[in-house]
Amino acid sequence: MEGENAAMAPLPEAFLHFLEANGLDPSLYTAIDSTPRYIRLKPGCEACIEEVEAEVKCNLENLEWLPGFFSLPPHVQIAGSRAYREGKIYGIDAASGAAVMALEVSPGDHVLDLCAAPGAKLCMILDLLGDSGSVTGVDAARHRLAACRTMLQKYMLGDQCRLFVADGTSFSVIPTRSRSDCESCESGSEERVDVFKEWTSRRPWKERKRAAKTGSPQLMSSSQPPELIYYGHRSGVVGLTKGELFKTLSDDELANHGYDKVLVDAECTHDGSIKHIQKFEHWGWRTFQRRVLDAERTDDLHALQLNLLSNGFRLLKAGGSLVYSTCSLTVAQNEDVVEQFLKENRTAELTEIDAARNWPCKGGCIPKTWRFDPLTSRTSGLFIAKFTKLVI
Numbered sequence: 001m002e003g004e005n006a007a008m009a010p011l012p013e014a015f016l017h018f019l020e021a022n023g024l025d026p027s028l029y030t031a032i033d034s035t036p037r038y039i040r041l042k043p044g045c046e047a048c049i050e051e052v053e054a055e056v057k058c059n060l061e062n063l064e065w066l067p068g069f070f071s072l073p074p075h076v077q078i079a080g081s082r083a084y085r086e087g088k089i090y091g092i093d094a095a096s097g098a099a100v101m102a103l104e105v106s107p108g109d110h111v112l113d114l115c116a117a118p119g120a121k122l123c124m125i126l127d128l129l130g131d132s133g134s135v136t137g138v139d140a141a142r143h144r145l146a147a148c149r150t151m152l153q154k155y156m157l158g159d160q161c162r163l164f165v166a167d168g169t170s171f172s173v174i175p176t177r178s179r180s181d182c183e184s185c186e187s188g189s190e191e192r193v194d195v196f197k198e199w200t201s202r203r204p205w206k207e208r209k210r211a212a213k214t215g216s217p218q219l220m221s222s223s224q225p226p227e228l229i230y231y232g233h234r235s236g237v238v239g240l241t242k243g244e245l246f247k248t249l250s251d252d253e254l255a256n257h258g259y260d261k262v263l264v265d266a267e268c269t270h271d272g273s274i275k276h277i278q279k280f281e282h283w284g285w286r287t288f289q290r291r292v293l294d295a296e297r298t299d300d301l302h303a304l305q306l307n308l309l310s311n312g313f314r315l316l317k318a319g320g321s322l323v324y325s326t327c328s329l330t331v332a333q334n335e336d337v338v339e340q341f342l343k344e345n346r347t348a349e350l351t352e353i354d355a356a357r358n359w360p361c362k363g364g365c366i367p368k369t370w371r372f373d374p375l376t377s378r379t380s381g382l383f384i385a386k387f388t389k390l391v392i
């Protein structure tokens with residue numbers, strides 16, 4: 001069977017070609033099998049560390065540079081542990097945690113997560129948010145966003161969150177601030193009928209019939225309207241009319257009424273992701289070649305990444321911050337996208353990430369950008385850049 005006994009060394013020919021074409025050193029991947037696993041403790045569950053250690057039969061090592069994160073030996077499985085089932089710990093790589101920390105989420109922020117599923121970073125944002133503010137999660141893949149909704153329910157994090165199946169390159173729904181905060185967003189003349197009530201998982205009969213008729217595409221395209229698949233009772237949706245929820249604003253209005261923080265954890269070739277590489281060891285490298293390395297897809301991805309970044313930035317308020325990350329290590333999907341984006345957006349400024357001073361990672365090919373990789377950082381691979389929207 002293809003992929004059976006596939007070892008990390010030597011790497012398959014197709015992957016080596018991909019690395020060479022992208023100027024990446026294959027030795028980055030020699031540490032994959034010894035890279036630790038990471039967990040994040042749910043805030044308030046600090047007392048359960050010993051319980052987790054006893055269950056997984058190893059010590060949890062505190063990551064000094066990333067609050068709430070612990071490393072475990074690579075072979076340890078957490079999915080069967082009681083702490084995981086009970087929602088006290090999350091499985092999330094430390095590099096992903098760093099991307100969220102770079103956002104510097106403050107209580108009260110309205111945060112947009114433009115490629116949110118399956119939701120490890122979204123949950124961390126919600127844990128950092130405190131009792132006020134909101135998080136809007138968007139993803140083009142319905143089944144992946146449905147998994148994200150399940151995760152919100154498991155970790156009891158849904159109150160201040162709403163989830164839209166939508167194309168992030170054209171998504172336009174503004175944050176739901178309190179109505180008095182946003183007078184210009186109000187549609188005074190609109191009759192307040194048909195307002196959103198408390199969310200229920202049971203869709204009305206009419207809606208189910210419509211969905212059955214049209215079918216449910218797996219990936220949302222930019223021509224389809226966003227579909228709200230979940231909202232918590234403190235997400236700001238309850239009490240709004242459809243017209244208010246989906247009201248769009250001009251770019252000038254967005255400068256005042258856009259999101260405070262935006263995360264664009266963009267779709268990519270996943271070539272830096274340990275989880276993906278290990279998945280393909282199992283599935284077979286031919287699948288990897290077809291699904292990941294295909295040149296045409298890589299070109300499309302570059303445009304998709306730039307469009308996601310540009311639209312995320314458009315929805316940011318002036319003075320707000322955006323973090324762009326990918327789990328690819330290629331320059332084409334990272335620094336090239338950043339440079340092109342800066343050329344096209346004069347109000348965007350690449351920003352220093354203060355926390356990065358303590359991160360075990362390397363600088364990117366342009367100043368103020370960062371690269372995690374298994375060899376340097378003992379984490380999965382991740383590129384991180386942060387932008388501020390200038391007030392002009």
Ligand SMILES: C[S@@+](CC[C@H](N)C(=O)[O-])C[C@H]1O[C@@H](n2cnc3c(N)ncnc32)[C@H](O)[C@@H]1O
Nearest residue numbers: 115116117118119120121140141167168265267
């Ligand atoms: C790297 S994953 C995001 C991981 C996620 N941030 C997390 O922490 O769990 C990229 C996501 O982008 C989504 N995606 C791909 N194209 C998209 C688009 N045009 N608009 C929005 N999301 C898209 C994919 O479905 C995928 O879930």
